[in-house]
Amino acid sequence: MQRVEDAAEPLEPVGRREQNKIDTRRAIAEAALTLARTKGAGSFTVDQIAARAGVSRRTFFNYFHSAEEALNVSTESFLELAISSFSRRPAGEPLLDAMIAALAATAKVQDLAVHGELFRMAAGSPELLRAQLHAWERAEARIIEAVTHHLQGGASPLYVSALVGSVLSCAKAAMHDWAADDPDRHGDAGAALEERMVLALSMLRDGFAHPA
Amino acid sequence: MQRVEDAAEPLEPVGRREQNKIDTRRAIAEAALTLARTKGAGSFTVDQIAARAGVSRRTFFNYFHSAEEALNVSTESFLELAISSFSRRPAGEPLLDAMIAALAATAKVQDLAVHGELFRMAAGSPELLRAQLHAWERAEARIIEAVTHHLQGGASPLYVSALVGSVLSCAKAAMHDWAADDPDRHGDAGAALEERMVLALSMLRDGFAHPA
DNA sequence: ATATTTCTTGCACAGTGTGCAAAATTTGGC
DNA sequence: GCCAAATTTTGCACACTGTGCAAGAAATAT
Incomplete structure:
Protein backbone atom coordinates (compact mmCIF):
# COMPACT_ATOMS: atom_id res chain seq x y z
CA MET A 1 0.00 0.00 0.00
CA GLN A 2 1.44 3.33 -0.97
CA ARG A 3 0.96 6.39 1.10
CA VAL A 4 0.71 9.69 -0.70
CA GLU A 5 3.19 12.06 0.89
CA ASP A 6 3.24 14.97 -1.52
CA ALA A 7 1.67 18.40 -1.07
CA ALA A 8 1.52 18.81 2.68
CA GLU A 9 -1.90 19.94 3.84
CA PRO A 10 -1.62 21.76 7.16
CA LEU A 11 -5.09 23.18 6.65
CA GLU A 12 -6.84 20.45 8.58
CA PRO A 13 -5.42 19.08 11.80
CA VAL A 14 -5.42 15.55 10.46
CA GLY A 15 -2.98 13.37 12.39
CA ARG A 16 -1.07 10.55 10.83
CA ARG A 17 -3.45 8.05 12.39
CA GLU A 18 -6.45 9.48 10.69
CA GLN A 19 -4.59 9.99 7.45
CA ASN A 20 -3.31 6.42 7.44
CA LYS A 21 -6.81 5.10 7.86
CA ILE A 22 -8.04 7.23 4.99
CA ASP A 23 -5.19 6.03 2.81
CA THR A 24 -5.75 2.41 3.73
CA ARG A 25 -9.43 2.71 2.95
CA ARG A 26 -8.66 4.23 -0.40
CA ALA A 27 -6.03 1.63 -1.20
CA ILE A 28 -8.45 -1.18 -0.45
CA ALA A 29 -11.26 0.36 -2.46
CA GLU A 30 -8.97 0.92 -5.42
CA ALA A 31 -7.61 -2.59 -5.24
CA ALA A 32 -11.14 -3.97 -5.22
CA LEU A 33 -12.16 -1.86 -8.20
CA THR A 34 -9.09 -2.88 -10.17
CA LEU A 35 -9.74 -6.54 -9.51
CA ALA A 36 -13.39 -6.15 -10.45
CA ARG A 37 -12.33 -4.63 -13.74
CA THR A 38 -9.78 -7.27 -14.60
CA LYS A 39 -11.25 -10.47 -13.22
CA GLY A 40 -14.91 -9.45 -13.21
CA ALA A 41 -17.24 -8.69 -10.32
CA GLY A 42 -17.57 -11.57 -7.90
CA SER A 43 -14.63 -13.44 -9.38
CA PHE A 44 -11.99 -12.53 -6.86
CA THR A 45 -11.40 -13.07 -3.17
CA VAL A 46 -10.86 -10.85 -0.19
CA ASP A 47 -7.33 -12.21 0.08
CA GLN A 48 -6.59 -10.91 -3.38
CA ILE A 49 -7.91 -7.47 -2.54
CA ALA A 50 -5.90 -7.39 0.67
CA ALA A 51 -2.73 -8.53 -1.08
CA ARG A 52 -3.08 -5.91 -3.79
CA ALA A 53 -3.79 -3.21 -1.23
CA GLY A 54 -0.74 -4.26 0.77
CA VAL A 55 -2.77 -5.13 3.82
CA SER A 56 -3.56 -8.25 5.77
CA ARG A 57 -6.78 -10.08 5.20
CA ARG A 58 -7.82 -9.27 8.73
CA THR A 59 -7.30 -5.58 8.21
CA PHE A 60 -9.54 -5.66 5.19
CA PHE A 61 -12.36 -6.83 7.41
CA ASN A 62 -11.61 -4.00 9.81
CA TYR A 63 -12.65 -1.64 7.04
CA PHE A 64 -15.34 -3.48 5.13
CA HIS A 65 -17.79 -6.27 5.81
CA SER A 66 -17.39 -7.81 2.37
CA ALA A 67 -15.65 -7.47 -0.95
CA GLU A 68 -18.74 -5.91 -2.47
CA GLU A 69 -18.91 -3.23 0.16
CA ALA A 70 -15.42 -2.16 -0.82
CA LEU A 71 -16.67 -1.68 -4.37
CA MET B 1 -40.04 -33.26 7.12
CA GLN B 2 -43.72 -34.10 7.09
CA ARG B 3 -45.59 -34.59 3.90
CA VAL B 4 -49.23 -33.58 3.84
CA GLU B 5 -51.24 -36.47 2.52
CA ASP B 6 -54.82 -35.47 3.24
CA ALA B 7 -57.43 -34.27 0.75
CA ALA B 8 -56.34 -35.80 -2.51
CA GLU B 9 -56.33 -33.29 -5.35
CA PRO B 10 -56.73 -35.07 -8.67
CA LEU B 11 -57.55 -31.78 -10.33
CA GLU B 12 -53.99 -31.03 -11.36
CA PRO B 13 -51.73 -33.74 -12.73
CA VAL B 14 -49.08 -33.02 -10.13
CA GLY B 15 -46.78 -36.00 -9.77
CA ARG B 16 -45.23 -37.02 -6.51
CA ARG B 17 -41.93 -35.58 -7.62
CA GLU B 18 -43.33 -32.12 -8.06
CA GLN B 19 -45.38 -32.37 -4.91
CA ASN B 20 -42.38 -33.46 -2.85
CA LYS B 21 -40.41 -30.51 -4.03
CA ILE B 22 -43.21 -28.15 -3.10
CA ASP B 23 -43.48 -29.75 0.31
CA THR B 24 -39.76 -29.61 0.88
CA ARG B 25 -39.64 -25.98 -0.08
CA ARG B 26 -42.45 -25.21 2.30
CA ALA B 27 -40.89 -27.20 5.10
CA ILE B 28 -37.61 -25.34 4.74
CA ALA B 29 -39.27 -21.94 4.60
CA GLU B 30 -41.34 -22.70 7.67
CA ALA B 31 -38.34 -23.98 9.56
CA ALA B 32 -36.44 -20.81 8.73
CA LEU B 33 -39.32 -18.61 9.82
CA THR B 34 -39.74 -20.49 13.08
CA LEU B 35 -36.06 -20.15 13.86
CA ALA B 36 -36.10 -16.47 12.99
CA ARG B 37 -38.96 -16.00 15.41
CA THR B 38 -37.40 -17.89 18.28
CA LYS B 39 -33.69 -17.14 17.94
CA GLY B 40 -33.92 -13.87 16.03
CA ALA B 41 -33.05 -13.05 12.45
CA GLY B 42 -29.46 -13.80 11.59
CA SER B 43 -28.89 -15.79 14.77
CA PHE B 44 -29.21 -19.26 13.38
CA THR B 45 -27.40 -21.43 10.86
CA VAL B 46 -28.33 -23.23 7.70
CA ASP B 47 -27.66 -26.51 9.48
CA GLN B 48 -30.31 -25.67 12.03
CA ILE B 49 -32.84 -24.88 9.34
CA ALA B 50 -32.03 -28.09 7.51
CA ALA B 51 -32.27 -30.16 10.67
CA ARG B 52 -35.63 -28.68 11.61
CA ALA B 53 -36.93 -29.20 8.09
CA GLY B 54 -35.77 -32.80 8.13
CA VAL B 55 -33.43 -32.30 5.22
CA SER B 56 -29.71 -32.44 4.66
CA ARG B 57 -27.69 -29.29 4.61
CA ARG B 58 -26.86 -29.92 0.98
CA THR B 59 -30.50 -30.16 0.05
CA PHE B 60 -31.17 -26.82 1.65
CA PHE B 61 -28.75 -25.26 -0.80
CA ASN B 62 -30.52 -26.99 -3.65
CA TYR B 63 -33.54 -24.86 -2.83
CA PHE B 64 -32.10 -21.58 -1.56
CA HIS B 65 -28.88 -19.68 -1.88
CA SER B 66 -28.90 -18.51 1.72
CA ALA B 67 -30.80 -18.61 4.97
CA GLU B 68 -32.22 -15.17 4.30
CA GLU B 69 -33.59 -16.20 0.94
CA ALA B 70 -35.58 -18.90 2.67
CA LEU B 71 -37.16 -16.24 4.83
C1' DA C 1 -39.91 -55.63 -13.10
C1' DT C 2 -36.56 -52.99 -14.72
C1' DA C 3 -34.33 -49.22 -16.99
C1' DT C 4 -34.24 -44.24 -16.74
C1' DT C 5 -34.74 -39.89 -15.08
C1' DT C 6 -34.68 -36.91 -11.16
C1' DC C 7 -33.74 -35.69 -6.43
C1' DT C 8 -31.10 -36.28 -2.07
C1' DT C 9 -27.10 -36.86 0.45
C1' DG C 10 -22.28 -36.99 2.08
C1' DC C 11 -17.89 -35.35 1.31
C1' DA C 12 -14.32 -32.28 0.05
C1' DC C 13 -12.74 -27.84 -0.49
C1' DA C 14 -12.04 -22.93 -1.02
C1' DG C 15 -13.67 -18.94 0.96
C1' DT C 16 -16.07 -15.83 4.59
C1' DG C 17 -16.44 -13.17 8.80
C1' DT C 18 -15.21 -12.49 13.66
C1' DG C 19 -13.10 -12.85 18.44
C1' DC C 20 -8.84 -12.61 20.63
C1' DA C 21 -4.24 -11.55 21.98
C1' DA C 22 0.28 -10.43 20.52
C1' DA C 23 3.03 -7.20 17.72
C1' DA C 24 3.59 -2.69 15.62
C1' DT C 25 2.63 2.15 15.18
C1' DT C 26 1.19 6.75 16.63
C1' DT C 27 0.50 10.12 20.19
C1' DG C 28 1.38 12.77 24.17
C1' DG C 29 3.90 13.92 28.40
C1' DC C 30 8.21 14.74 30.33
C1' DG D 1 14.78 11.95 22.73
C1' DC D 2 12.37 8.51 25.53
C1' DC D 3 8.88 6.12 27.66
C1' DA D 4 3.91 5.01 28.65
C1' DA D 5 -0.77 5.04 26.86
C1' DA D 6 -3.79 4.66 23.13
C1' DT D 7 -4.76 2.84 18.75
C1' DT D 8 -4.15 0.01 14.72
C1' DT D 9 -2.47 -4.10 12.32
C1' DT D 10 -1.77 -8.77 12.09
C1' DG D 11 -1.82 -13.87 12.66
C1' DC D 12 -4.41 -17.49 14.29
C1' DA D 13 -8.33 -20.21 15.39
C1' DC D 14 -12.87 -21.38 14.55
C1' DA D 15 -17.57 -21.84 13.07
C1' DC D 16 -20.04 -21.26 9.07
C1' DT D 17 -21.04 -20.59 3.90
C1' DG D 18 -21.73 -22.12 -0.79
C1' DT D 19 -20.68 -25.34 -4.57
C1' DG D 20 -18.88 -29.36 -7.47
C1' DC D 21 -19.06 -34.12 -7.69
C1' DA D 22 -20.35 -38.85 -7.44
C1' DA D 23 -22.90 -42.34 -5.18
C1' DG D 24 -27.32 -43.66 -3.40
C1' DA D 25 -32.49 -43.28 -3.08
C1' DA D 26 -36.90 -42.33 -4.94
C1' DA D 27 -40.23 -41.56 -8.71
C1' DT D 28 -41.40 -42.40 -13.50
C1' DA D 29 -41.62 -44.60 -17.85
C1' DT D 30 -41.56 -48.83 -20.61
Missing part, protein backbone atom coordinates in the same frame (compact mmCIF):
# COMPACT_ATOMS: atom_id res chain seq x y z
CA ASN A 72 -19.41 0.61 -3.24
CA VAL A 73 -17.42 3.48 -1.79
CA SER A 74 -18.09 5.39 -5.01
CA THR A 75 -21.82 4.87 -4.77
CA GLU A 76 -21.81 5.88 -1.14
CA SER A 77 -19.82 9.01 -1.75
CA PHE A 78 -22.19 9.97 -4.56
CA LEU A 79 -25.18 9.65 -2.28
CA GLU A 80 -23.30 11.35 0.52
CA LEU A 81 -22.65 14.31 -1.72
CA ALA A 82 -26.26 14.41 -2.86
CA ILE A 83 -27.43 14.48 0.74
CA SER A 84 -25.14 17.28 1.75
CA SER A 85 -26.07 19.16 -1.40
CA PHE A 86 -29.73 18.82 -0.53
CA SER A 87 -29.27 19.93 3.04
CA ARG A 88 -27.72 23.13 1.74
CA ARG A 89 -30.77 24.13 -0.29
CA PRO A 90 -32.72 27.23 0.79
CA ALA A 91 -35.30 26.51 3.44
CA GLY A 92 -38.42 27.79 1.70
CA GLU A 93 -37.84 25.94 -1.58
CA PRO A 94 -40.42 23.34 -2.62
CA LEU A 95 -39.24 19.85 -1.73
CA LEU A 96 -39.21 18.34 -5.18
CA ASP A 97 -37.41 21.32 -6.67
CA ALA A 98 -34.78 21.15 -3.96
CA MET A 99 -34.23 17.47 -4.59
CA ILE A 100 -34.06 17.89 -8.34
CA ALA A 101 -31.51 20.65 -7.95
CA ALA A 102 -29.45 18.66 -5.46
CA LEU A 103 -29.32 15.52 -7.58
CA ALA A 104 -28.67 17.39 -10.79
CA ALA A 105 -25.84 19.33 -9.18
CA THR A 106 -24.32 16.14 -7.80
CA ALA A 107 -24.52 14.46 -11.18
CA LYS A 108 -22.41 17.25 -12.62
CA VAL A 109 -19.72 17.14 -10.02
CA GLN A 110 -19.06 13.48 -9.47
CA ASP A 111 -16.65 11.15 -11.17
CA LEU A 112 -19.38 9.52 -13.17
CA ALA A 113 -17.65 6.93 -15.31
CA VAL A 114 -17.14 4.69 -12.29
CA HIS A 115 -20.82 4.74 -11.43
CA GLY A 116 -21.76 3.60 -14.88
CA GLU A 117 -19.28 0.78 -14.57
CA LEU A 118 -20.63 -0.28 -11.20
CA PHE A 119 -24.21 -0.27 -12.37
CA ARG A 120 -23.33 -2.48 -15.28
CA MET A 121 -21.22 -4.76 -13.13
CA ALA A 122 -24.09 -5.18 -10.68
CA ALA A 123 -26.22 -6.62 -13.45
CA GLY A 124 -24.02 -9.71 -13.49
CA SER A 125 -23.25 -10.01 -9.81
CA PRO A 126 -26.07 -10.60 -7.33
CA GLU A 127 -23.83 -9.87 -4.36
CA LEU A 128 -22.74 -6.54 -5.76
CA LEU A 129 -26.31 -5.68 -6.63
CA ARG A 130 -27.45 -6.41 -3.09
CA ALA A 131 -24.68 -4.26 -1.70
CA GLN A 132 -25.66 -1.40 -3.98
CA LEU A 133 -29.31 -1.67 -3.09
CA HIS A 134 -28.31 -1.62 0.54
CA ALA A 135 -26.25 1.53 0.04
CA TRP A 136 -29.22 3.27 -1.57
CA GLU A 137 -31.45 2.06 1.24
CA ARG A 138 -29.16 3.53 3.89
CA ALA A 139 -29.04 6.80 1.98
CA GLU A 140 -32.83 6.77 1.75
CA ALA A 141 -33.14 6.46 5.51
CA ARG A 142 -30.81 9.39 6.02
CA ILE A 143 -32.65 11.53 3.48
CA ILE A 144 -35.97 10.73 5.07
CA GLU A 145 -34.53 11.91 8.33
CA ALA A 146 -33.21 15.10 6.75
CA VAL A 147 -36.50 15.86 5.02
CA THR A 148 -38.52 15.14 8.13
CA HIS A 149 -36.34 17.53 10.04
CA HIS A 150 -36.58 20.03 7.20
CA LEU A 151 -40.37 19.93 7.29
CA GLN A 152 -40.59 20.29 11.05
CA GLY A 153 -43.32 17.71 11.47
CA GLY A 154 -45.45 19.29 8.78
CA ALA A 155 -46.01 16.02 6.93
CA SER A 156 -46.91 12.44 7.75
CA PRO A 157 -44.16 9.80 7.85
CA LEU A 158 -45.91 8.01 5.01
CA TYR A 159 -45.81 11.10 2.85
CA VAL A 160 -42.13 11.66 3.46
CA SER A 161 -41.00 8.11 2.91
CA ALA A 162 -43.16 7.67 -0.20
CA LEU A 163 -41.81 10.90 -1.62
CA VAL A 164 -38.17 10.22 -0.87
CA GLY A 165 -38.46 6.65 -2.10
CA SER A 166 -40.00 7.83 -5.35
CA VAL A 167 -37.39 10.50 -5.89
CA LEU A 168 -34.57 8.03 -5.36
CA SER A 169 -36.25 5.54 -7.65
CA CYS A 170 -36.31 8.16 -10.35
CA ALA A 171 -32.67 8.99 -9.74
CA LYS A 172 -31.83 5.31 -9.94
CA ALA A 173 -33.84 4.92 -13.13
CA ALA A 174 -32.00 7.87 -14.61
CA MET A 175 -28.65 6.35 -13.73
CA HIS A 176 -29.63 2.99 -15.14
CA ASP A 177 -30.85 4.49 -18.36
CA TRP A 178 -27.71 6.60 -18.56
CA ALA A 179 -25.43 3.70 -17.78
CA ALA A 180 -27.14 1.52 -20.34
CA ASP A 181 -26.03 3.39 -23.46
CA ASP A 182 -22.87 4.56 -21.79
CA PRO A 183 -20.17 2.16 -23.02
CA ASP A 184 -18.70 4.55 -25.55
CA ARG A 185 -18.84 7.85 -23.74
CA HIS A 186 -19.67 10.58 -26.22
CA GLY A 187 -19.77 14.18 -25.11
CA ASP A 188 -20.34 15.33 -21.57
CA ALA A 189 -21.33 12.50 -19.27
CA GLY A 190 -22.38 14.84 -16.49
CA ALA A 191 -24.77 16.72 -18.76
CA ALA A 192 -26.27 13.50 -20.11
CA LEU A 193 -26.97 12.14 -16.65
CA GLU A 194 -28.22 15.46 -15.32
CA GLU A 195 -30.67 15.71 -18.20
CA ARG A 196 -32.11 12.30 -17.41
CA MET A 197 -32.34 13.06 -13.72
CA VAL A 198 -34.30 16.24 -14.38
CA LEU A 199 -36.46 14.44 -16.93
CA ALA A 200 -37.35 11.56 -14.62
CA LEU A 201 -38.04 13.83 -11.68
CA SER A 202 -40.19 16.09 -13.82
CA MET A 203 -42.25 13.06 -14.77
CA LEU A 204 -42.63 12.37 -11.09
CA ARG A 205 -43.68 15.93 -10.43
CA ASP A 206 -46.65 15.65 -12.74
CA GLY A 207 -47.65 12.23 -11.56
CA PHE A 208 -46.43 10.35 -14.62
CA ALA A 209 -49.43 11.65 -16.51
CA HIS A 210 -47.65 11.91 -19.86
CA PRO A 211 -45.88 8.79 -21.16
CA ALA A 212 -43.24 10.98 -22.81
CA ASN B 72 -38.30 -14.29 1.82
CA VAL B 73 -40.68 -16.73 0.21
CA SER B 74 -43.54 -14.74 1.69
CA THR B 75 -42.29 -11.50 0.24
CA GLU B 76 -41.74 -13.11 -3.13
CA SER B 77 -45.16 -14.67 -3.22
CA PHE B 78 -46.70 -11.33 -2.33
CA LEU B 79 -44.97 -9.64 -5.23
CA GLU B 80 -45.73 -12.59 -7.46
CA LEU B 81 -49.39 -12.20 -6.71
CA ALA B 82 -49.27 -8.47 -7.29
CA ILE B 83 -47.68 -8.99 -10.67
CA SER B 84 -50.23 -11.54 -11.82
CA SER B 85 -52.99 -9.34 -10.47
CA PHE B 86 -51.66 -6.44 -12.49
CA SER B 87 -51.32 -8.42 -15.67
CA ARG B 88 -55.00 -9.28 -15.43
CA ARG B 89 -56.12 -5.64 -15.41
CA PRO B 90 -58.16 -4.43 -18.41
CA ALA B 91 -55.98 -3.25 -21.28
CA GLY B 92 -57.24 0.30 -21.66
CA GLU B 93 -56.99 1.23 -17.99
CA PRO B 94 -54.59 4.04 -17.06
CA LEU B 95 -51.32 2.64 -15.75
CA LEU B 96 -51.35 4.13 -12.31
CA ASP B 97 -54.94 3.13 -11.70
CA ALA B 98 -54.19 -0.41 -12.76
CA MET B 99 -51.24 -0.58 -10.39
CA ILE B 100 -53.13 0.91 -7.51
CA ALA B 101 -55.92 -1.59 -8.02
CA ALA B 102 -53.53 -4.51 -8.32
CA LEU B 103 -51.57 -3.66 -5.19
CA ALA B 104 -54.64 -2.86 -3.15
CA ALA B 105 -56.27 -6.12 -4.17
CA THR B 106 -53.14 -8.06 -3.27
CA ALA B 107 -52.93 -6.36 0.12
CA LYS B 108 -56.40 -7.67 0.91
CA VAL B 109 -55.76 -11.24 -0.05
CA GLN B 110 -52.37 -12.03 1.39
CA ASP B 111 -51.40 -13.41 4.74
CA LEU B 112 -50.22 -10.05 5.96
CA ALA B 113 -49.05 -10.63 9.51
CA VAL B 114 -45.94 -12.39 8.26
CA HIS B 115 -44.96 -9.46 6.07
CA GLY B 116 -45.12 -7.09 8.99
CA GLU B 117 -42.90 -9.43 10.95
CA LEU B 118 -40.38 -9.69 8.15
CA PHE B 119 -40.20 -5.95 7.65
CA ARG B 120 -39.52 -5.46 11.33
CA MET B 121 -36.98 -8.27 11.42
CA ALA B 122 -35.13 -6.77 8.48
CA ALA B 123 -34.53 -3.61 10.48
CA GLY B 124 -32.18 -5.56 12.73
CA SER B 125 -30.60 -7.88 10.21
CA PRO B 126 -28.57 -6.43 7.33
CA GLU B 127 -28.48 -9.75 5.51
CA LEU B 128 -32.23 -10.13 5.64
CA LEU B 129 -32.69 -6.54 4.54
CA ARG B 130 -30.42 -7.06 1.55
CA ALA B 131 -32.31 -10.19 0.58
CA GLN B 132 -35.62 -8.33 0.80
CA LEU B 133 -34.35 -5.44 -1.26
CA HIS B 134 -33.15 -7.93 -3.82
CA ALA B 135 -36.54 -9.58 -3.96
CA TRP B 136 -38.20 -6.23 -4.61
CA GLU B 137 -35.60 -5.46 -7.24
CA ARG B 138 -36.28 -8.68 -9.10
CA ALA B 139 -40.00 -7.99 -8.96
CA GLU B 140 -39.37 -4.50 -10.26
CA ALA B 141 -37.54 -5.86 -13.27
CA ARG B 142 -40.39 -8.21 -14.04
CA ILE B 143 -42.99 -5.48 -13.68
CA ILE B 144 -41.01 -3.18 -15.93
CA GLU B 145 -41.05 -5.92 -18.50
CA ALA B 146 -44.77 -6.43 -18.10
CA VAL B 147 -45.54 -2.73 -18.37
CA THR B 148 -43.28 -2.27 -21.36
CA HIS B 149 -45.08 -5.09 -23.07
CA HIS B 150 -48.41 -3.67 -21.98
CA LEU B 151 -47.57 -0.29 -23.51
CA GLN B 152 -46.37 -1.74 -26.78
CA GLY B 153 -43.38 0.56 -27.09
CA GLY B 154 -45.49 3.63 -26.46
CA ALA B 155 -43.20 4.97 -23.77
CA SER B 156 -39.49 5.47 -23.21
CA PRO B 157 -37.59 3.00 -21.03
CA LEU B 158 -36.78 5.82 -18.64
CA TYR B 159 -40.45 6.65 -18.23
CA VAL B 160 -41.38 3.07 -17.50
CA SER B 161 -38.62 2.33 -15.04
CA ALA B 162 -39.06 5.63 -13.21
CA LEU B 163 -42.78 5.00 -12.96
CA VAL B 164 -42.52 1.41 -11.80
CA GLY B 165 -39.76 2.25 -9.36
CA SER B 166 -41.83 5.05 -7.87
CA VAL B 167 -44.92 2.90 -7.56
CA LEU B 168 -43.01 0.18 -5.78
CA SER B 169 -41.36 2.71 -3.51
CA CYS B 170 -44.80 3.92 -2.51
CA ALA B 171 -45.95 0.37 -1.91
CA LYS B 172 -42.89 -0.25 0.20
CA ALA B 173 -43.43 2.96 2.13
CA ALA B 174 -47.01 1.92 2.77
CA MET B 175 -45.90 -1.45 4.07
CA HIS B 176 -43.26 0.08 6.29
CA ASP B 177 -45.68 2.57 7.73
CA TRP B 178 -48.21 -0.17 8.22
CA ALA B 179 -45.71 -2.54 9.79
CA ALA B 180 -44.43 0.16 12.11
CA ASP B 181 -47.56 0.50 14.25
CA ASP B 182 -48.51 -3.08 13.67
CA PRO B 183 -47.30 -4.92 16.77
CA ASP B 184 -50.73 -5.18 18.37
CA ARG B 185 -52.95 -5.86 15.42
CA HIS B 186 -56.25 -4.07 15.90
CA GLY B 187 -59.05 -4.51 13.41
CA ASP B 188 -58.59 -5.57 9.80
CA ALA B 189 -54.96 -5.66 8.78
CA GLY B 190 -55.77 -5.97 5.11
CA ALA B 191 -57.93 -2.87 5.15
CA ALA B 192 -55.30 -0.88 7.04
CA LEU B 193 -52.59 -1.76 4.56
CA GLU B 194 -54.79 -1.25 1.54
CA GLU B 195 -55.71 2.20 2.78
CA ARG B 196 -52.09 3.20 3.05
CA MET B 197 -51.27 1.77 -0.36
CA VAL B 198 -54.03 3.79 -1.98
CA LEU B 199 -53.03 6.86 -0.02
CA ALA B 200 -49.35 6.68 -0.97
CA LEU B 201 -50.12 5.98 -4.61
CA SER B 202 -52.60 8.83 -4.72
CA MET B 203 -49.87 11.13 -3.47
CA LEU B 204 -47.73 9.86 -6.28
CA ARG B 205 -50.48 10.48 -8.79
CA ASP B 206 -50.60 14.16 -8.01
CA GLY B 207 -46.88 14.58 -7.86
CA PHE B 208 -46.62 14.85 -4.08
CA ALA B 209 -48.00 18.36 -4.31
CA HIS B 210 -49.87 18.24 -1.01
CA PRO B 211 -47.90 17.26 2.11
CA ALA B 212 -50.99 15.62 3.56
